Every structure is written in structure tokens, then in C-alpha cells.
Amino acid sequence: MNKIKYILISIIFLGSFSACNDILEENPVGLATAESYYATPKGIEDGLKAVYTTLRKFYGQEESFFLTVTGTDVFTNGFGGVTNSPDINNYSVNLLGTNAMITAVWNNFYIGINQANAVISRAPKVQGLSETEKQRIIAEARFIRALYYFHLVQQFGDVHFSLEETIGVQTTANRTPVKTIYDQGIIPDLQFAIANLPAKAAKYGRVTKPASEALLARVQLTLGNWAEAEKLASSVIKSYDFQLLKPFSRLWDITNDVNSEVIWSVQFTADPLTNGDGNQSHLFFIFDYAQNPTIIRDLANGRPYQRFMPTNYLIKLFDPAKDSRWDGTFKTVWIANNKGTINGKTVSPGDTAIKIVPYPVADAVQNAAPYWLIDFNDNWVGGTITNLEFGGGQRRRFPAVKKYLDPLRTSINAVDGRRDFTVLRLAELYLIAGEAAWRQSKNAEAAAYFNVVRTRAAIEGKEAQMQITAADVNLNFILDERARELVGEVDRWYDLKRTGTLLERVKKYNLDAAPNIKEMHLVRPIPQTQLDRVTNPGEFAQNPGY
Template identity: 80%
Template sequence: MKNSNLLLSLLILVTGFSGCQNILEETPVGLATADSYYSTPKGLEDGLKAVYTPLRRFYGREEAFFLTVPGTDDFTNGFGGVTNYPDINNYSANFLGSNAFVTVIWDNFYVGINQANAVVNRAPGVAGLTEANRNRIVAEARFLRALYYFHLVQQFGDVHFSLEETIGVVTTANRTPVATIYEKGIVPDLQYAIAQLPAKAAAYGRITKPAAEALLARVQLTLGNWAEAERLANLVTKSYDFQLVKPFANIWDINNELNSEVVWSVQYTADPLTNGEGNQSHLFFVFDYTQNPTIIRDLPNGRAYQRFMPTNYLIKLFDPAKDSRWDGSFKTVWFANNKGTINGKTVMPGDTAIKIVPYSVPDAVQNQAPYWYIDFKDTWVGASTITNNEIGGGQRRRFPVLKKYIDPLRTSVNATDGRRDFIVIRLAEMYLIAGEAAWRQNKTADAAAYFNVVRTRAALAGKEKDMQVTANDINLDFILDERARELAGEMHRWYDLKRTGQLLARVKKYNLDAAPNIKETHLVRPIPQTQIDRVTNPGEFTQNPGY
């Protein structure tokens, strides 16, 4: 672990989580110590801000996307994933503890956990705080500590567990059972947060009571406590003024970030002084449209890292004739911004340059179109035999682009530091949690009703009735399919497949890149080798089996 406490050099760099408008004013504290600075109300508040900092090292970052999105049934490697970091999606023998992505996530979450421990443990001794404010500070820190541990146990299994601040150098670590971390850490931390946090925060981006209820609903679903998961999800849907955004695509309008569906999001900003490396989500799902002779890289279309490409399963999962989530989630049409020639025809700026469809089109029609007409013949998207005008063609350079993260407000066409907030919890997930939890309790009619709320919102105008499901439609495959349609690319999928016991089966069935390699070993990630190397009790702190 990075066991030394975060000192004040980090605190003055924290941008704050109160939204995109304010810059944290720096106070020179170079000679201060944690003991002296955290003993004041302002110092403790600054310490809390530092607990939020690791959120920006996970949400919207490449490391986290690779550990939650590909290697599942709905996303595999695009061209950029294959050429840069193929091992995680493919579960290859090269995916080891030396992988930088697992190291970054491990280290940053433990920094956050230790900072949370410092705030929680020091708060009782700080004079000048009202009890309500003290409890609120502790509750926010405990929520974040629970969130960080929740990610760690899902990713790594038994991990080091401590609720005490570490000061100085510690060279031993423990492997605490996952069940113990839930019982003594994650669940009581979130219960405390629910009891102490306000329904609405004083500043947008701070943790609130409904955010804590929503995260605990997710935790209880993972633990199999179905009734409690349903109860908590219902509290979020019924006790506050959250509403599903209509139409579905408007959730992702960058000019509509503070919308009624957001339960909690991680804040980024338009100010480069406070945005750091920014939200980089906009990079990873975009293919290289500039290979088209009529398109030059621009802000609306994004910068293409082309890391992740939808699988055949995800492409076939939507019915675009009635479900708005296909067009609401994926960009499939591009317009020329440069004069050029396609199939012998002159294309002018403003004309269609690329059109992707999730069905087969006759070759003759494609070859006569005055644009790239890319179709889907249901050959594996990663197959070497795919032609340029099929999804997956051009060596995985042609595919529908997940547009949930596109950021046209970046400072330049090459900028990677996006400013879009990252939605961690939104209302639709609560209906999906309640629906799954109800089904697990054999309340199939209730389950269908929950899912129909989400499906009604997703329906195209006049197709609401066609989108309804009945109790007989609900089973585990439907639940996973519906979560994929609603939450594609939102960092849920690997966790969903693991907690439902479907990771191996579904990856083998739907992700042909990963199918030959995935095995029980891969239900957890490798412990970072740097962690293994730095402990002085390696006999007690061992690597996960198979790595």
C-alpha cells in the first residue's frame, strides 16, 4: 500500500468536488503537519476533499475502463485495444501483477482509503465543528471508503483491510476475507452515511443520502440480500425528486449534465487549471473516422483511441425500430467536413460520409453508395476475414461509436482532458436493481413492472406498448440483456457478469477474443507485483492463484 498519509502538498492541489465553477483557494501550509492542520475545521474539510481525489483517477480513466468494460460479453478490443493493451480483454498469460492498470487502481484506492481513515479517526478531536457538520464530514469519508473497498474486493478478492490511519512506513499487509470487509467496512460505512447525510448537498458533487442508499442497494444486490436491495433502490426512486430523462439520448447531452436522472456524478471542469488530466472517457470508444477521405478530425466527432468495440451480442441486442437506446447510445452517421471522393462520387462538406447499420446490406448497394456504407453480417467483429465495409473491418477500425462520453467542448481537437462529468449512479439503475431483486424473490410481476419503467422511457414515440414485458419474460438472461441495453459502457458489465456467476459462460459464448483463455483464475485480478514486492510478510500476503 501507499501507507504514508496524504500530507498537505496533496491537499492544496485538490480541486474540490463542489462542481465545475469554483477553484479551490490555496493556502501556504508548507510547514504544517497533519496533526496541526487536521485539528482545525478547515483542515479537516480539506482532508475530506483529498478523500475525493482518487475518484478522478478511476472514473473517466483508461485503467478503470479496461478493468470494467472489455473482457465481457458486450465489448471487446478495437484496433487501439489490440495494438496497445490486448491482455486484459483477452485474459492472456501476459495479464499479470506487473500490469500498470491494476497497480494504478490499487495504489490510488488505498491512498483514498488511508485518507478517509485519517478524516474519520481525527474528526472527533476537532474543536469548533457542530456535531451535524462533523457527522456529515465523517459520513462523506465513510461513503468514499466503502466505495473504494467495494471496487477492490470485486476486482481482487481478499485484500488488505484497515479502518485505521497509517502514519509512517508499514511493511506488512493482510489478506482479509471479502465477507469480513463487507461486514465490518463497506456495509456499516454506507449505513452510517445514510443516517448522517442530507438529501441534498450544499454543493453539487458532494455525497448525499440518496447516493449512499443507491450504492448500498448495489452492494446488497452483489451480496444477494435481495429484499434489502429492493428496499433501498425503491427509496431512491420514490423518496426524492429524481426523474428519468426523456428522451434517453438527453442524459448524455453535455449541456444537460445537471439533469434529474443523476443521483451522483464525479465532477470535472472546463477550467484547465483545475481539471487536471480530465475525463478521458471520450477517447476510448471512437474509431478512426479520419480514414474516410472526406472527414478531417474535429471536435464534434472526437479523438479516436478506438480501444473498445461492441461485440456481435451487443449489436444484435437492440431493436432500433422500437428502442431508442440504439440511436441514443451509438453514433452511426458521420458527415463530411472536407471535399472528397467515395465510390467514384464527389462528396461535399455536409454530405453523409459514413453510415453504419446493424444489419446486412447487399454488396452492390454498398459499392454504389456515395458514402461508406458499413453493414453487419454477424461474422465475428474481430475476424480477420471481415471486409472494410463491415462492422469490425479495417482491422477493427469500423464500428458503432458509443457516444455517451463524446465531448465536443474540449479545448482542441487533440485535447485528451475532457470536461464532462462522469455519472456514477443514475436513476435507471435503481429500477434495474429493484427489478432483479424482485425477480430473485419470485416476485415476477413486480420485477416486470420495474423493468417496464425503464423500457417505457426507452421506447420510441408510439412504441411504448411494444416495449412492455410480462412476468413470464423475466429471467437472468433478460436481466443481463436489459442491463446491457441500458448501461452499455458505464463501467458495470464486468461486475454484473461476475456477481451473477455468468462471467465465464457469457465471455466464452459472446467474446471470441477472450473465449479461449478465460478461466476461474480470472474471477479476480492479479495483485499488483509492486504490492507483493514491498511487503515483508510475503508468506501471508500472497498473489491470487493462477497469476
């Protein structure tokens, strides 16, 4: 079967095989090719499924978090981040086109784009499908192609742009301006998807009209087309049956992946034969709780890769007395599952082993507690600080993001999580509409949108205290509110870049990155493997500064 690969991704070497003719002689009467297989209804549907498959190479994977979560105002490197690709967060001189994380993201998106191009170009010729079905298949592929290009232009700026399937070897590439990619690719692709997709998919996980409207709202917000962004976000809010879940913590119940707030998610599965590497999000936001003498690593608490640690700024954003998103987002209490001793006191299974609090505690109280009592004194979490405060133990002590915990994995060391990865959910559409309204000087309308999200977030009985007024809405509030609602959801770097606040906020709130970040870091380096492949290097050069 032909392997249709983008030259931007890889060159496939085909090995030659031989067999002893006196043992076996084959005379194949037909071989499956892309031309023949994709010409059938089943073949083109399988081709479309392959477009979806590439989503799993980004969402729920380490690379996506390094490129969207760290190097921002809300997360810095934890212990595992320091020892695994620290340069992305730190914007160090070693942030180069040879970075494996950056290269993987580039490669996988172009694999997905070329597969989408193949489906889009071949679907009209398939016999045995209605025109409606053909348009639906094309629309799904165009949505995903738009999503891949949206990531690419935000991460890299001007990139290679093609809407045609590449077959065989191509050795040249173009650097198409970002505006052209939006105008000729991303926006028309999403408009086509809106016009040709159903409000509800026949198979859960397929993209839909509201998902397309939601993604285009995000795109228009990024481009500064405020009225269009608000219109699209408002349509998703009002025209369909999506509902905010309450309490906030219900969103992250792994048995509740399919719920009324999810507009669209990338699908994973419990079947190890089809799940591939799985959703690995559960690994990255957890500290090494098993250093505690009364806890042995287990399924419920997860396998702690310790990649990403909250910054002081993120910790101080929450008021746990009225905002349920603190407890709904962060795990702050661990229970002993092994008998041991802490501060001279016997701790048995079922007792509290670790408790994290977002405020200072007197040393005498900490030293007398029958558990690790980890406090927050607003010392820089990445600095040299005591063992029992945020960032202590060489960046090993911090509240764990529990949005991605996966206690249904097959073993305590399994990395192939089964949780779906939510890409678009209703709360974000309220945030988009609120920001877009504020940008149009409609502060009262903006406050109303934000208050819907804040009412859901309120601890019962504290709803009135969570309300804001029109006078409260400004850019800092918007960024603060998005940080509280969307912790770890693969969007913060994009938010800071599109609002022109990346350099300012990183310098202020991420002390690991502050000395190094520069204007050049508004885009990533082009992968060196890409630069090495092209035969027109004068036309396809590295991003400035790298």
C-alpha cells in the same frame, strides 16, 4: 507539510536541500503539518476534498474501462485495445501482476482509502465545527471509503483491509476475507452515511443520503440480499425527486450534466488548472473516422483511441425500430467536413460521409453509395472481415459510443474532458429493484420495474411494443436489459461476476477471450509492486493461478 501515504501505494523519498547560509538564512517559526492543519475546520474540509480527488483517478479513466468493460460479453478490443493492454480483455498468459492498468487502480484506491481514514479519525477532534458537521464530513469520507473497498473486493477478492490511518512506513499487509470487509467496512460505512447525510447536498457533487442508499442497494444485490436490495432501491425511487429523463439521449447532452436522473456523479471541470487529466472517457469508444477521405478529425467527433469495440452480442441486443437506446447510445452517422471522393462520387462538406447500419447490405449497394456504408453480417467483429463491415479495417469500423463525447474540449487533441462522470443514476435503481424482486419470485413486480425503464427507452408511439410481462423475466433478460441501458457505464464485468455468468458468457460472446478465460480470472492478479514491498510474503501472496 507531511505527506500521509499508504505503504501499499508508494514510498516517498525526500530529497535534501541546502542553501548558502551567507545568502539566505531562514528560521521558520511554524510549519504546517497534518496534525495542525487537519485540526482546523478548513483543514479537515480540504482533507475531505482530497478523498474526492482520488475518484477522478478511476472514473473516466482508461484503467476503469479496461477492468469493467472489456473482457465481457459486450465489448472486446478495438484496434487501439489490441495495441494497448490487450491482455485484460483476452485473459492471456501475459495478464500478470505487472500490468500497469491493474497496478494503477490498486494504488489509487489505497491512496483514497488512507486519506479517508485520516479524515474519519481526525474529524471528531476538530474545534469550531458542530457535531452535525463533523458527522457529515465523516459520513462523506466513509461513503467513498466503502466505494473504494467495494471495487477492490470485486476486482481482487481478499485484500488488505484497514480502517485506521497509516502514517509513516508500514511493511506488512493482511489478506482479509471478502466477507469481513463487507461486514466490518463497506456495509457499516454506507449505513453510517445513510444516517448522517442530507437528502440534498449543500454543494453539488457531494455524496448524499440517496446516493448512499443507491450504492448500498448495489452492494446488497451483489451479496444476494434481495429483499434489502429491493427495499433500498425502492426507497431511492419513491422517496426523492429523481426523474428519468426523456428522451434517453438527453442524459448524454454535455450541457445537461446536472439533471433529474443523476443521483451522484464525479465532478470534472472546464478549468484546466483544476481538472487534472480530466474525464478521458471520450477517447476510448470511438473508431478512426478520419480514415474516411472526406473527414478531418474535429472536436465534435472526438479523438479516436479505438480501445473498445462492441461485440456481436451487444449489437444484436437492440431493436432500433422501437428502442431509442440504439440511437441514444451509438453514433452511426458522420458528416463530411472535407471535399473528397467516395465510390467515384464527389462528397462535399455537409454531405453524409459514413453511415453504419446493424444489418446486412448487398455489396452492390455499398459500392454504389456516395459514402462509406458499413454493415453488419454477424461475422465476428474481431475476425478477418471486409473493410466496410463491423470490425473491418483491422477493428477500426464500429458504431461509436456517444455517451462520453466531449465537443467542449479546448482542442481536437485535448484529452482532459470536462464532462461529469455519472456513477449512480435512477434507471439503474429500477433495474436493481426489478432483479431483486425477480430473485424473490415476485415476477409481476419485477416486470413493472423493468417496464418503467423500457417505457422511457421506447421510440415515441412504440411504448406498448416495449412492454414485457412477468413471464419474460429471467436472468438472461435481466442481463440483456442491463446491457442495453448501461452500455459502457463501468459495471458489466461486475454484473457477470456477481451473477455467476462471466465464464459462460465470455466464452459464448467474446471470441477473443473465449479460449483463455478460466476460473482464476474471477479475480485479478495482485500488483507485483505490492508483493515486492511486503515483508510478510507468506501471509500476503499472489491470487491463485497468476
